[in-house]
Amino acid sequence: MAETKREIERKYESDDSGLPDLTGVAEVATVLDQGVAELDATYYDTADERLAASAVTLRRRTGGSDAGWHLKLPVEAGVRDEIRAPLSDTVPDEIAALVRSRIRHAELVPVVRLRSSRDVCHLLDADGTLLAEASVDEVRAERLNRAGGTARWTEIEVELADGADPAFLAKVDKHLRKAGVRPSASPSKLARALEETGGTRTRTAASAKPVTAGDHLLAYLRAQRDAIVAGDPAVRLDLPDSVHQMRVATRRMRSTFRVFGSVLDRAVTDPVAAELKWLAGELGADRDQEVLAARLTAALDDVPPALVHGPVGERLTAWASARHGHTRGHLVAVLDSARALALLDSLDAVLADPPLRKKAAKKPDAVLAAAVHKDLAKVSRLVARALETPPGHDRDVALHEARKKAKRTRYAAEAATPALGRPAGSLAKSMKSLTSLLGDHQDSVMARHTLRELSAVAHAAGESAFTYGLLHGREEARAAALERELPRLWKETEEGARL
Template sequence: MADTKREIERKYESDDSGLPDLTGVGGVADVLDKGLVELDATYYDTVDQRLAAAGLTLRRRTGGSDAGWHLKFPVAPGVRDEIRAPLSETVPDEIAALVRSRVRCAELVPVVRLRSGRDVRHLVDAEGTLLAEASVDAVTAERLVGKGGSTQWTEIEVELADDADPAVLDKVDKRLRKAGVRPSKSPSKLARALEQTGGRRPGAGRRAKPVTAGDHVLAYLREQREAILAYDPGVRRDVPDSVHQMRVATRRMRSTFRTFGAVLDPAVTDPIAAELKWLAGELGVDRDQEVLAERLTTALDGLPPDLVLGPVRERLTTWSNAGHGSARDQLIAVLDSARYLALLDTLDAVLADPPLLKKAAGKPEKALAKAVRKDFAKVSRLITEALGLPPGGERDVAVHEARKKAKRTRYAGEAAVPALGGPARSLAKAMKSLTSLLGDHQDSVMARRTLHELSEAAHGEGENAFTYGLLYGREEQRAASVEAELPGLWKEVTSGASV
């Protein structure tokens, strides 16, 4: 079974002088010689190096204390999450699933073999607690695909110990620099091996700065496509907030296709938008359940104990766990489906060869501003209609429709920020505040629906339904409060909108 470790390290160039004395640096009381370790790692990727292009590394390594399969995801400079699985001859299924959104139907093959002689030192404090591990690695790299080739180098690696203060690395860094040691120019051994044995490192190029309206729209769409791919492994691992962030990316992409129909041909993008709506819906089953459970649990926690009559908490927990389990199983099946992988392929294709219309070549200040203003006008109409309705189910539906259009306007503003600057940023911020308020209203609607269902189930089992009714009434009050606040907020939004 795979497990996860947060890896925080710094890499440096090394010469014949090796590792400077680090005693006394950052609380280091002693430097313990742990001897030489021989490591042999084979790195896997697709032939066109899709994992390397995304900054991911997948290896099978023998030697050392952590022999096995290692999949590393970049988190920040010098920080990676490492997923580990036991040693086997082929890529473990749980590891393969985490790179499926990148690999899809391509084959994972050996691309580089790295053999390292690692001279290890443990940096410990006065109590003997490990602060960091420093090593000097003599590396031999052999490329296994393409024209092949090999290279050698020596580097210093300093990795923070579990639960140690990251400030240790900063102090060690200062000492190494003072000794003339310089940081490595490559983010990983694999990146360096690929660059030195086959030319340019995958993913190293930069896109040209957006100029036209089409450039700006495509740049935003590429960001969202990358977000979908980046959050996919987190969704599979049940990482908090990953489902929400992946769902937001699908919504942003779909909204961008809709809003900028004068830039990208809707005849091509509408079917893609429909598939993105399907994916967002599948992601939403688990996310909506999570949000509702948290809202209802918080509300229940806020009640005095004498107002909680019957096994309300137990029933809520059972409902929450059952819903999450079934929704999660369905979601994983979706991410493994041919339909989802086909959607990813389609997104790649449309971004590689976009269906640009005539206005795509125009100045972004004109084309993007016009599209954003059009979306804002739709929000204005829907808000006005909702405020004109009496409280009740019809108004609830109208408020929800206004919220969806406000989200679309927010995303349009975000896409236009690089071209339009402050006005688009202000509009996006205002729409975020509006959707947050309207989202609270919609959450109240869904909470009341769930409370009604739970109360019926409780009543059917002969339980006291008083607490469900109390919570229902409080949710009604929250919705009424939102509706009372909406006119004032909308007035602020309209007075500040100037895209």
């Protein structure tokens, strides 16, 4: 069974003089020698090194206290999530699944072997609590997957202990710099090994600054493609908010394709957008369930105990857990499907050979602003229609439609912000406020529907339906208040919509 650990560390160059004395670091009371460990790690990647290009590392390591398979996924500079699995001869299935969005159907092969002599010490506070582990690593690298050579170097690594304050690493960093130690130029041992033994894709030339309308949209689309690819393992690991973030990336791409048809040929992008909609729908089953369960749980917590009749909390928990378990398994199957992998290939193809129209070569100001304003006008008509509709089911449907279009406009404004600046950013912010209000309203609609279902089940079991009715009434009042707030918010949005 794989386990996940958040790894926070800093790496430094070493001139073979060893580790400077760290007893002068604030909070450090004792530097405890742990001896030397001999580590032997083989790193795996595709033949064209796709994992390395994404700063992802996969290795099989023996020696030390954590022999086994280690997959490291980047979180931010100096922070990675490390997933560990027991030692075996082949890549464990659970690890292979976590890199599937990046490698697709390619084979994982050995690319580099690293053998390290690691001289380890523990940094302890006055109570004997571990603050960090510091080591001096003598590394010997050998290229395995192509004609290449070997390399040797020595580096210093400081890894934060589990539960320790990340600010402690800044204190160690300050101390090491004063001692003349320089931060490493490479983010990982693998990156340095690849660079020094025959070239790598881990360092690519910086993308040119966007100039044309097409440049700006393609930069935005690449960022969303990368978010979808990175979101796949996060969803499989059931990380907080991962489903939502992956779903948002699919929506941002779809919105860009739909709104900016004058720049990107929709004859090419529409089929891709349809597949993105399919994936968003599959992701939504799980995400919407999480949001609704959290809303109903919070609402029940606000009810005085004297007004809770029957096992309402237990029924709500059972309902949420049963549905979550069903959709989680289904969602992983979706990510493993040939259809999902084909979608990722399609996104790569569109970005590699973008279907640009004539307006793509023009300056972004007028082209992007015109497209966003056109979409904003559609939102305006939908909001007006909803407000003219009498309260009830038809208004609920109309407000939901307005919300979906407002989200599209929001994402379009976000895509245009690097080119158009503050006006587009302000519009995106206003659209976010609007979609938040309309989203709250739609959540209330769905909450009331669920409460009616749960009430019917409780009644059939001979339980009181009083509390479900109370919660239903509160949701009705909340929705009515949101509908009263909408005209004012929309007026402010229209007044500020100047690109």
